[in-house]
Amino acid sequence: MATHLKDIAAYTGVSIKTVSNVVNGNFARVGPETRAIVLEAIQKLNYQPNIAARQLRKSRVGVLAYAFPDLSNPYFADIGNELTAVAAERESTILLDYTYSDRARELDVVKGLRPHLIDGVILDSHALEIEDILPEVVKQPIVLLGERLFGAPFDHVLINNVEAAYTATAHLLKQGRRRIGAIGVQKCQSEAPSLRLEGYKRALEEAGIEMDETLLINGGNWHRADGASAMHTLLTLENPPDAVFCFNDLMALGAMSVLHAEGYRIPEDIAIIGIDDIEDARYAYPALTTIAPDKKEIARLAVSLLIERIQGERTQSTECINAPFYLCERASTLGRAALKEKYCCRSACGHS
Amino acid sequence: MATHLKDIAAYTGVSIKTVSNVVNGNFARVGPETRAIVLEAIQKLNYQPNIAARQLRKSRVGVLAYAFPDLSNPYFADIGNELTAVAAERESTILLDYTYSDRARELDVVKGLRPHLIDGVILDSHALEIEDILPEVVKQPIVLLGERLFGAPFDHVLINNVEAAYTATAHLLKQGRRRIGAIGVQKCQSEAPSLRLEGYKRALEEAGIEMDETLLINGGNWHRADGASAMHTLLTLENPPDAVFCFNDLMALGAMSVLHAEGYRIPEDIAIIGIDDIEDARYAYPALTTIAPDKKEIARLAVSLLIERIQGERTQSTECINAPFYLCERASTLGRAALKEKYCCRSACGHS
Numbered sequence: 282m283a284t285h286l287k288d289i290a291a292y293t294g295v296s297i298k299t300v301s302n303v304v305n306g307n308f309a310r311v312g313p314e315t316r317a318i319v320l321e322a323i324q325k326l327n328y329q330p331n332i333a334a335r336q337l338r339k340s341r342v343g344v345l346a347y348a349f350p351d352l353s354n355p356y357f358a359d360i361g362n363e364l365t366a367v368a369a370e371r372e373s374t375i376l377l378d379y380t381y382s383d384r385a386r387e388l389d390v391v392k393g394l395r396p397h398l399i400d401g402v403i404l405d406s407h408a409l410e411i412e413d414i415l416p417e418v419v420k421q422p423i424v425l426l427g428e429r430l431f432g433a434p435f436d437h438v439l440i441n442n443v444e445a446a447y448t449a450t451a452h453l454l455k456q457g458r459r460r461i462g463a464i465g466v467q468k469c470q471s472e473a474p475s476l477r478l479e480g481y482k483r484a485l486e487e488a489g490i491e492m493d494e495t496l497l498i499n500g501g502n503w504h505r506a507d508g509a510s511a512m513h514t515l516l517t518l519e520n521p522p523d524a525v526f527c528f529n530d531l532m533a534l535g536a537m538s539v540l541h542a543e544g545y546r547i548p549e550d551i552a553i554i555g556i557d558d559i560e561d562a563r564y565a566y567p568a569l570t571t572i573a574p575d576k577k578e579i580a581r582l583a584v585s586l587l588i589e590r591i592q593g594e595r596t597q598s599t600e601c602i603n604a605p606f607y608l609c610e611r612a613s614t615l616g617r618a619a620l621k622e623k624y625c626c627r628s629a630c631g632h633s
Numbered sequence: 634m635a636t637h638l639k640d641i642a643a644y645t646g647v648s649i650k651t652v653s654n655v656v657n658g659n660f661a662r663v664g665p666e667t668r669a670i671v672l673e674a675i676q677k678l679n680y681q682p683n684i685a686a687r688q689l690r691k692s693r694v695g696v697l698a699y700a701f702p703d704l705s706n707p708y709f710a711d712i713g714n715e716l717t718a719v720a721a722e723r724e725s726t727i728l729l730d731y732t733y734s735d736r737a738r739e740l741d742v743v744k745g746l747r748p749h750l751i752d753g754v755i756l757d758s759h760a761l762e763i764e765d766i767l768p769e770v771v772k773q774p775i776v777l778l779g780e781r782l783f784g785a786p787f788d789h790v791l792i793n794n795v796e797a798a799y800t801a802t803a804h805l806l807k808q809g810r811r812r813i814g815a816i817g818v819q820k821c822q823s824e825a826p827s828l829r830l831e832g833y834k835r836a837l838e839e840a841g842i843e844m845d846e847t848l849l850i851n852g853g854n855w856h857r858a859d860g861a862s863a864m865h866t867l868l869t870l871e872n873p874p875d876a877v878f879c880f881n882d883l884m885a886l887g888a889m890s891v892l893h894a895e896g897y898r899i900p901e902d903i904a905i906i907g908i909d910d911i912e913d914a915r916y917a918y919p920a921l922t923t924i925a926p927d928k929k930e931i932a933r934l935a936v937s938l939l940i941e942r943i944q945g946e947r948t949q950s951t952e953c954i955n956a957p958f959y960l961c962e963r964a965s966t967l968g969r970a971a972l973k974e975k976y977c978c979r980s981a982c983g984h985s
Contacts, residue, residue: 352713352717353707353711353714353912355710358704358705358707361704361731362704365704377731378729379729505916534913534916537916537918538918541918541919563857564861564886564887566893568890
């Protein structure tokens with residue numbers, strides 16, 4: 282049964298007016314102790330403001346939140362920039378909500394304790410479970426990004442991770458590589474590692490190459506330092522790889538720094554490919570071959586779907602929509618000479 | 634004369650209660666047209682909620698905003714991460730407010746149209762003038778970061794840019810470089826370029842080297858592409874430089890990509906140094922020598938000063954406080970061999 286303002290008032294012994302002030306962020310009229318008591322009760326009784334009723338009042342604020350897990354990974358900054366641009370075209374503003382993958386922060390975001398400030402949320406969650414975002418719990422319009430919470434009852438935008446990883450691995454095979462390492466293989470909250478591993482395996486299978494478990498390395502937090510540490514591990518193998526598929530660009534950049542430090546040539550000794558197409562990858566030495574998710578299209582889909590839900594224009598069942606991705610062939614797999622012969626990197630990517 | 638709620642009510646013909654609802658973000662009770670009318674009047678009449686009165690009520694929300702200009706530059710993400718960590722120790726949350734250097738967005742931030750949501754603002758402004766943030770205009774506690782708005786009546790935290798640039802240039806001179814280019818030299822909203830140019834000039838003067846104006850190149854938006862384009866310009870000179878001081882790391886990384894592409898050796902042919910110490914610089918090839926502002930200390934100072942102002946514990950005149958910086962000597966100026974002999978890069982930086 283839904284919790285109403287009067288239930289919170291009864292539970293806390295505070296007037297309905299005061300509870301309403303807290304719910305609506307009208308804090309100046311409420312003492313700090315009272316506010317704390319009411320906020321605690323809001324959480325405890327799982328009070329949710331009635332979004333549907335607000336929609337009928339057409340009280341759109343024009344602000345969408347983008348809740349993202351990691352400020353240190355430029356991929357999320359790229360998506361934030363694209364969302365900001367697309368939202369501006371729709372006369373909306375993007376509010377960045379940095380959750381640092383913290384479950385409590387992510388819960389705050391989906392439970393919408395700031396309903397007067399935000400119309401809906403574009404959520405790239407790293408800590409919530411499906412039970413946390415069932416419709417009876419979350420009354421706020423949400424669009425999901427990223428490789429988690431599949432099957433949750435919200436529109437969901439991402440790339441086909443299996444296909445992307447297959448494309449990356451097949452590209453390395455096409456360059457004649459046969460002993461291909463993978464960095465970022467791990468069991469974790471996100472399904473990105475297992476989906477990417479699946480694409481990797483499928484490409485090897487098709488090429489008739491047996492997978493070697495010793496070439497699959499954990500990627501920790503998927504930062505540069507994790508890629509560097511994983512590459513060190515691969516280099517200690519009796520039979521090191523001739524190519525490495527890193528499950529994101531940051532790890533690939535970390536791995537390349539180790540290859541430079543240890544005197545390996547990229548790609549002559551070991552070829553490297555990543556996923557994400559962050560700007561850093563384009564300016565790295567050698568420039569990093571990568572899978573580029575179409576970030577503009579991801580942003581366009583996310584904003585459109587969310588605004589349509591908020592305005593009640595989209596009432597059909599929720600969908601999981603795949604945005605396109607592109608293979609950006611650069612020097613870290615092709616070599617500088619081959620690349621110059623073939624074509625300019627930027628045109629190869631289909632987008633600069 | 635200060636504007637009060639009743640002035641806005643009189644101006645708009647809306648009830649004081651309704652104006653109060655809008656001011657306090659209590660939008661659910663106000664129709665969209667009315668809200669638009671009231672918000673317009675708030676701007677027009679320059680209404681400011683009375684922060685001092687709120688402080689007396691001790692109604693601290695525990696949320697500080699960090700308004701920053703550029704999501705694509707990892708320097709600001711680094712500062713955002715440090716602020717988040719420091720704020721957590723003080724039981725506060727950082728709300729990211731991405732202004733993309735837009736004057737209207739920055740004005741919204743300092744005028745505090747969200748007083749119920751935010752206690753104060755840490756502002757790295759790229760578009761406001763001192764007149765925009767005079768105390769009679771802005772009633773919200775603010776601490777400034779960055780190389781702008783010197784002399785504004787707010788506490789201000791930054792590094793000594795002249796000293797930092799002097800240190801960078803002196804380091805290149807110490808490596809025997811005599812023809813030192815500078816990328817990022819321009820007249821613009823920020824004083825960073827002119828301060829850094831001043832430090833560069835002083836170091837050259839002390840070394841008895843006459844400055845060559847053809848070696849000073851505009852850095853556009855200070856992104857990788859700008860550094861690349863500036864480096865192209867330097868390479869077309871009849872007498873190209875033997876070292877380049879880039880006024881930030883992103884431009885340095887762009888410049889290095891051009892040197893690689895054109896077959897120059899770093900640092901043997903041209904040495905490169907930057908400012909910022911973003912993670913990217915540490916993992917670049919060669920690892921980039923840079924000036925590292927002490928970001929932890931910048932964050933600690935900003936949060937402490939702001940919270941003390943909010944709580945009324947700090948009542949003295951505002952100050953401009955310099956945080957320390959460090960020279961991180963890496964391969965892009967020392968060369969890999971020399972660096973290995975000297976010491977490990979990470980310990981040289983004084984912080985990993």
